[in-house]
């Protein structure tokens with residue numbers, strides 16, 4: 530299994546979900562209200578090299594891949610700690626291709642206001658993965674490291690986390706992201722000016738011509754209480770599909786974050802209710 534493929538339909542503003550298991554691609558939105566069964570066979574294969582692994586590291590890797598690949602390094606989670614310039618990047622050529630290119634700093638509303646960064650090309654995918662209902666790109670930044678430094682400034686005032694329980698209960702108040710952007714950019718101006726001095730005036734540019742995006746998720750009914758399901762504890766998971774949000778399936782029996790189980794071998798069945 531791979532992480533859910535989520536696309537935003539331009540006409541409806543709704544997230545369209547596809548489950549990817551092996552060669553199979555299953556359109557999930559049409560399964561709402563139906564019973565589904567997911568059965569983890571016990572096998573896990575590294576999504577990078579394909580070898581069997583007893584445990585998954587870093588969302589679907591075997592330990593050798595996890596501990597050697599550049600995209601599994603800690604600096605992917607904390608871009609401000611980029612160590613390319615110290616000569617200790619695990620794969621400098623990969624770093625040049627992936628980190629030394631434009632990144633976007635954004636504000637999103639998944640369970641309240643949050644800040645995040647993503648590669649310029651990875652919107653709106655990143656927001657869909659997080660279950661954000663609103664998102665607004667606010668700064669174009671030259672490199673991943675710089676975007677991490679900008680995000681660090683913002684983290685003094687805004688969370689970079691999503692409360693997934695609140696996100697899944699649908700208890701999310703709409704925000705005026707443009708007003709939040711203007712407020713934060715004004716408050717953080719001294720720090721941003723410092724970074725511009727260090728990296729050049731053009732390195733960090735305000736985006737003010739992109740409107741906020743609203744995202745609707747296919748959900749029949751929000752769960753009242755969140756029960757978290759896990760293939761490691763429960764290999765057979767079964768229930769009626771009540772909704773899809775972020776990387777989660779919402780069943781009437783509990784919720785499961787499918788991204789966590791990337792690389793797991795899973796048999797999927799459905800039947801009309």
Ligand SMILES: [Zn+2]
Pocket residue numbers: 575576577578579580590591592593594595
């Ligand atoms: Zn591997």
